[in-house]
Amino acid sequence: MNQTAPPLLEELTPAQAAFEAAYPDFSATRALDDLRAQEYARLDRLDHVYLDYTGGGLYADCQLHEHHALLSGNVFGNPHSRNPTSLAMTERVERARAYVLEYFNAPPEEYEAIFTLNASGALKLVGEAYPFEPGGHYTLTFDNHNSVNGIREFARAKGATITYAPVTAPELRVDMAQLEAALAQAQPGKHNLFAFPAQSNYSGVQHPLTLIEKAQAQGWDVLLDSAAFAPTNRLDVHRWRPDFVALSFYKMFGYPTGVGCLLARREALAKLRRPWYAGGTISIASVQGDGHYFSEGAAGFEDGTVDYLNLPAVEIGLRHLAHIGIEQIHERVLALTGWLLAQLTALHHSNGRPLVSIHGPTDLTARGGTVTGVFLDRNGAVLDERRIEELANRRNISLRTGCFCNPGAGEVAHGLTPEVMRAFFTGELGLSFAELRDKMQQQYGKHVGAVRISVGMVSNFADVYRLVNFARSFLDRTNADIGPFGGPDHTCG
Template identity: 50%
Template sequence: MGGDTHREGDGPPRRTLRPVPQRGRLVVLAGGRHRHSRVTPSGVRGQTGPMERTDRDRQRADDLWLAERLRATDHLDCLREEDFSRLDRDGHVYLDHTGAGLYPESLVRQHLEMLAGGVFGNPHSDNPTSRPASEMVEEAREAVLRFVGADPDTYECIFTPNATGAIRLVAEAFPFGADRPLVLSSDNHNSVNGIREHAHRAGAPVTYVPVLAPDLRLDQDRLLSALAGPPGLLALPAQSNYSGVQHPLPEVPDGWRVLWDAAAFAPTNPLHLDDRHVDFVSLSFYKVFGYPTGVGALIARRDALAELVRPWFAGGTIAIASVAAAGHRLVPGHAGFEDGTLDFLSLPAVRAGIEVMERIDINSVHDRVQVLTAWTLERMQDLRHANGSPLVQVLGPWEPVDRGATVAFVLVDPDGHELADRSVERMATTAGISLRTGCFCNPGAGETARDVSADDLRPFLAADTYEGRPVSLCEVDQVFRRHRDVGVSALRVSLGMSSNEADVRTWIDFLGGLLDRRADELDPPPPVPPPRPDGA
């Protein structure tokens, strides 16, 4: 976890953050260099002692470091002006990219022009309106495989409604059984957690591999132990949608299949599937470039796809079906998994979105958000009340090493009391800042980060209502805050393609306004809303 962050293929060396025990702050040197120096700012060498630099000098050095690193990706500032001008025009600071990416305006205009300029019918035919629709579907399929770096001779691209739909295809068709287990990381989106229901019904053993506080990284010893038995399916995220941790892909024993949920990873990182051993990869394109919102994909190795046994058939998936003979035969390959008519009018927007990402270069997006995240994390750790206690407690790693641009955290007042996350969210909303609260549809990471046990949660799972209200995360959070002065939910900010320096500076300024504010001085949280999904 420690050491330089630069690895082959990652671009230029990036800032390395180190916790320093003397003052608990992060020390950063330009180019990934680091040393133990109590208040040395980024890019400036200094020694502890009477000659240490002032906070103003350190901030100036940090600003120079940030400006230098951002200069390498300044074409993304042009993109912000040309395709995301609505953010600055309307006063938005968008820090919820893990919830949804934002669409470039040119992408929507291009798609509208395509729709207005042609006549397109259902692609399952060869008539004059169907043929161009079929061609656009296959062009989108080719673009997706190119985007994820997957050889079409090795991988299939199956279009789905979203990443959840991609995961469901694997979950319902994998040949689970007493000797084909399911192993999951406890850090997973609920769409991956739901696979366990299919495994349970098939009588398959289900094992969760825990993540370890405080960094919320996988317990590698437990992972190796879980993979020592009969081969089955391993399911884990490429990047946690809770903490931003990027979990390394293990070398699995022969016979194991790997499902890699890349929904939170793909928007700011190249996938290079030809260089990884993964069998199934799930994506949602609205997470990557914001539009369209109803299309995802399952990228599957052809040999792994051939092992899946579909529990049903539907229109669009069959080569032949008979009522009289009570039989059917699926179309081989991707078509046998694409139920019904594809959203064929949206797929050209997927291809156009991928072309946007190719023009701006996903590596540039990666490098930019890494720089902005490193700067933001350091500034968040710098925020201390007058009594020296920290305002921010990050749930996950402070260091930008093997982590993405998603940061979960809680805020604490000078007396150690948590600031209610929904109160903070309401204040952020007033300031034009979009962030997210909850457990982000990832209960396993949240339970570890917030020290919540199975015994704590069983009473809520066993009851339809609590104190007369339907049970949801909000009720659980309120009860926890009453009884132990800390909640179960958290705050999350995340960066993406359109993020810039002004966004993160506005965010740090907002947090600065909470210094020395006590929890009871904030407006109470808004009333608990009706039960709703705790998503994204």
């Protein structure tokens, strides 16, 4: 036994008792254990430890039953008509839309709820239609999902200035001095867009929502990516008043997976100019007249026919969350994350070297339930995260490895400089993530991948307990000891 390891009790029951003594507020969330046994019983029946909630939420059995009962008990048709099946479906679609606004406390007289394929689709809607212009700005934080980074290509094409506000290691929080300097560059009369995540999908850092009002006061429209935040935190749109909010429903409650949403303030929505039109988005169009008029409001942004049979499942899922209570979910996630961080950071090899290096905060200050880092061997070398995932799979543990579609946070966490990164974008030929990983290690001795563990609504103590015991299996071992990665490799997911 490694004498420097933390006193993690070997039996689950006494370990949980010690955990609950350290986190007394956890006892108020016991209803979630009953919910797990009733609605998510497949987790324990299949002996599975699910720790990829930032990748996707889990659905309850009752969500499926209610949705399937609705479909089997009714005849629904395409809502773009006035026949009985169409009217019935339209009513359900608008019910879902209204409840989305209600759940997020977005006043319907001030905000529109626009259904999209996913959160990325919501972000693209804003990016392609925002009136970027020479003299205008697109400012964003290093810590952003690639779907937010991608908006820079729309801004670049229209001549806007693109500015990144960096994050600083080791906690990966925004450098406020540099962000404030960037926000001060807005020119009166020009269009300026500022984008940031409420919670990092990489590190779990929760960036201050007070940035919304601060940016707006200086002439910025604000795009808030809430995909990683909304599953375990209360987002009060009326309180914070962002101009645009991107949402992912499957990350919140697992089902359905093909629907996202853009919440848009009507005043900000009026600034957008769509570069094309499709069925469903126009009031009229003419071939011979060579013209078209967009529909008003949400309809002008919902391309083609919405995923109408799945939209009632959105209302069902949101009501499921509302019944549970997001505060209860938040409290559970906070406690489990605190224990997980304490245990992982206390693990040391027998020579005193740490086993885990966390990318982000190591305490609960302004952070969520996403924990990312690298495992280090007894000599301080990074253990291959792909092999760690392979070994986790053998124990029925679902975690995630890669760069998590957030290159900015990852580059800072791994100590990668602009000069190093630019060297990989000088040629015309593309580069896969696997090739980047290999070249980075060979040429610079650096890494680009990490291990991400994320807890969520029905995580329990046994889940994080088993994860920590799994982590302990790497004490005093090297890459040679754990064996090579068996493949196949994956993209930067």
